Amino acid sequence: MESEEYGDANGLAGLLDMHRADLLRFLTARCGSPDEAEDIVQEMWIKVSGQAGGPITNGPIANGRAYLFRMANNLVLDRARGRRRSMQRERNWLEAEGGGVAHMPEDRTDPGEPADEIISREQEAQVLRDAIAALPEGAQRALRLYRFEEMGQKEIAEVMGISRSGVEKHLALAMKRLREALVGCGAFDAAASMGYGERSGGKPRMEQGQ
Amino acid sequence: MKSADDQILDEAARWHIASGDDAMDWDAFTQWLEADPRHAAAYDEVALTDGLLQEHRADLDAVAESSAELPAGAEDSSGEGADIIRPAFGKRLRWAGFAIAATLAAVLAIPQFMVPAAQVYETTGAAREIALEDGSTIMLAPRSSLTVEGRHQDQMALSGGALFDIRHDPDRQLTISAGGLQISDIGTRFDVQAQDKRVRVSVVEGKVEVRSDSLAAPVRLAAGKGLSYDAAAGTAAVAPVRAEDVGAWRSGRLSYDDAPLALVAADLRRYAGVEVAVPDALRGRRFSGTLVISDGDAALRDLAQVMGLRLSGSAGAWRLEQPAR
Structure with missing residues (x-):
C-alpha cells in the first residue's frame, strides 16, 4: 500500500491531489454545481488511482495538469451527452404518447x-x-x-x-x-x-x- | 452589429478547439466560464456538436469528402479569414461584415488561449537572479535548474537551490515542485534546496505550505521555521532556522544545524564546486556550524577538521574518511 502510494508520487494521483482545488474550481464553473464538481473529481480519483503507476509518471508537471483538466472536461461532456440523450428519448416518448407529432x-x-x-x-x-x-x-x-x-x-x-x-x-x-x-x-x-x-x-x- | 450571444459562441468555439491542444490555458478557460453562466451553456452546445459530429462520423465522411475536393489555392494563398469574403457566393457577401467583425472581436476579446511556453533556467558555476513579471525575484544557486510555467508564472520545478522572494498576489498561488514535495507560497521569502529526494525549505518571511503524497497532511511553515524532508528515508522534520542563515550561500556562507554529512557534501558540490566522496558509514553523521565557501578545498578541510575526519585523495577527487585510531 505505502509503496504503491509512493510509486505514484509523481503520477496522476499525486497531481490530482496537488491540483484538486483548481480542478474543483474549473468543474464548478463548467457544470455550475459544486456537488457535481466534487462527484467528478471523485470519479477522476478512482480512475487515476486505479491505474497503478499511471500512464505519464515522468511527464512534465504542466502536461500532467493539462491531462487532468482534459479528463475532467471530457467527463463533464460525457455526462451532458448522456443527459441529452435520455431527455431526448423522454421527450420523444411523451410526444408519441400524448398524440403529439413525432x-x-x-x-x-x-x-x-x-x-x-x-x-x-x-x-x-x-x-x-x-x-x-x-x-x-x-x-x-x-x-x-x-x-x-x-x-x-x-x-x-x-x-x-x-x-x-x-x-x-x-x-x-x-x-x-x-x-x-x-x-x-x-x-x-x-x-x-x-x-x-x-x-x-x-x-x-x-x-x-x- | 454582432450580438453578445454570437460573441459568446465565437469564444466558446475557440475554447473548444484550443482544448484539444496541450498548450490549452485551463486557468484562463476557468475564468472565462466563471465570468458569465451563459459561457458554460454555449460551450456545452459547441462541445456536444463536436461530439455528435464524431458519433456520426461514418455517415458523414463520404459527403464531406466529395465536397471538399475543391481547388484550395485561391483562398489559402491569401491566408487567414480569406474564405469569408468570396464574391462567388452571393449569400456570403451579405454577412461578410459580421464575419469580419467576428474575427476582430475574437482577437480582441480572447488574445490568449495558450499558456506561454515553459522557461528553463540553468546555472553552472555562478548563481543567477531571475525576475518574474510581477516583481518577484528568485536567486537561483549555482549548478541548479528552475522551470517556470503557467500564464502567471506560477508553476515551477526546482532541482538544486534557490532563494525565493515572492510578492503577495491573492489571485495566484505559486507552486514549486522539488524532489517529491510541492511547496506553495503565499507571498514570502524562503529558500529551497533540493538534491535528489532530499529537500530543505527555510522560511524567512511569510508562510509556505508544503505537501507531498508521503506526508499525511500539508505542513505549514511560518517564518523562522525550516523543513527537512528525506523521501528515501521517509522522514520530515521541522526545526527553527535563523533568518540570517537562510540564503546565506549568496554571501559565501553555508550554515548548518545538525545536518547530515551527505547533505553538506552535496551543498559543497553545488556551492563551492568541490567534489567529495562520503562513505556510507559517514553519510548520516551530523554537522553543525558555518562553512565559508569562497575556497571549496579550504571549506572541505574546515569541515573535516570540525568533524574529526580525515580528508584523503587530491583536488577534484576528495574523500572523507574515519581516521584510524
Whole structure:
C-alpha cells in the first residue's frame, strides 16, 4: 500500500491531489454545481488511482495538469451527452404518447431499435451533413482533416498552407455553424445546457444564412 | 452589429478547439466560464456538436469528402479569414461584415488561449537572479535548474537551490515542485534546496505550505521555521532556522544545524564546486556550524577538521574518511 502510494508520487494521483482545488474550481464553473464538481473529481480519483503507476509518471508537471483538466472536461461532456440523450428519448416518448407529432413518422420502419432514437439520430446526421456541405471551403476542409482524417491542428496548417491560428479560426467557424444548424432543428432543446438556446431563441440568427 | 450571444459562441468555439491542444490555458478557460453562466451553456452546445459530429462520423465522411475536393489555392494563398469574403457566393457577401467583425472581436476579446511556453533556467558555476513579471525575484544557486510555467508564472520545478522572494498576489498561488514535495507560497521569502529526494525549505518571511503524497497532511511553515524532508528515508522534520542563515550561500556562507554529512557534501558540490566522496558509514553523521565557501578545498578541510575526519585523495577527487585510531 505505502509503496504503491509512493510509486505514484509523481503520477496522476499525486497531481490530482496537488491540483484538486483548481480542478474543483474549473468543474464548478463548467457544470455550475459544486456537488457535481466534487462527484467528478471523485470519479477522476478512482480512475487515476486505479491505474497503478499511471500512464505519464515522468511527464512534465504542466502536461500532467493539462491531462487532468482534459479528463475532467471530457467527463463533464460525457455526462451532458448522456443527459441529452435520455431527455431526448423522454421527450420523444411523451410526444408519441400524448398524440403529439413525432418526427418523420415515415422513417419509423426498423423494428430493431427504439424508433424515436433512430429518428433523432438520422435527423442529426442529415442536419450535420447539410451543414458541412454549406460550410465555406476553408472551414470545410479544415474540419474534414481534423475530424475525419484525424489530423492535428499543426498538421492541418501544413497541409493547407496556412497559419495555426488560421486553422483554429476555420475549425471554430465550422463548429459554430454546425451548432447553429443543430440548434435550429431543436437538437439541444432537451440538452443539459442552461437555457442558452431559449435565451437566444427569440433573436434573429443573423449568420444562419441558408 | 454582432450580438453578445454570437460573441459568446465565437469564444466558446475557440475554447473548444484550443482544448484539444496541450498548450490549452485551463486557468484562463476557468475564468472565462466563471465570468458569465451563459459561457458554460454555449460551450456545452459547441462541445456536444463536436461530439455528435464524431458519433456520426461514418455517415458523414463520404459527403464531406466529395465536397471538399475543391481547388484550395485561391483562398489559402491569401491566408487567414480569406474564405469569408468570396464574391462567388452571393449569400456570403451579405454577412461578410459580421464575419469580419467576428474575427476582430475574437482577437480582441480572447488574445490568449495558450499558456506561454515553459522557461528553463540553468546555472553552472555562478548563481543567477531571475525576475518574474510581477516583481518577484528568485536567486537561483549555482549548478541548479528552475522551470517556470503557467500564464502567471506560477508553476515551477526546482532541482538544486534557490532563494525565493515572492510578492503577495491573492489571485495566484505559486507552486514549486522539488524532489517529491510541492511547496506553495503565499507571498514570502524562503529558500529551497533540493538534491535528489532530499529537500530543505527555510522560511524567512511569510508562510509556505508544503505537501507531498508521503506526508499525511500539508505542513505549514511560518517564518523562522525550516523543513527537512528525506523521501528515501521517509522522514520530515521541522526545526527553527535563523533568518540570517537562510540564503546565506549568496554571501559565501553555508550554515548548518545538525545536518547530515551527505547533505553538506552535496551543498559543497553545488556551492563551492568541490567534489567529495562520503562513505556510507559517514553519510548520516551530523554537522553543525558555518562553512565559508569562497575556497571549496579550504571549506572541505574546515569541515573535516570540525568533524574529526580525515580528508584523503587530491583536488577534484576528495574523500572523507574515519581516521584510524
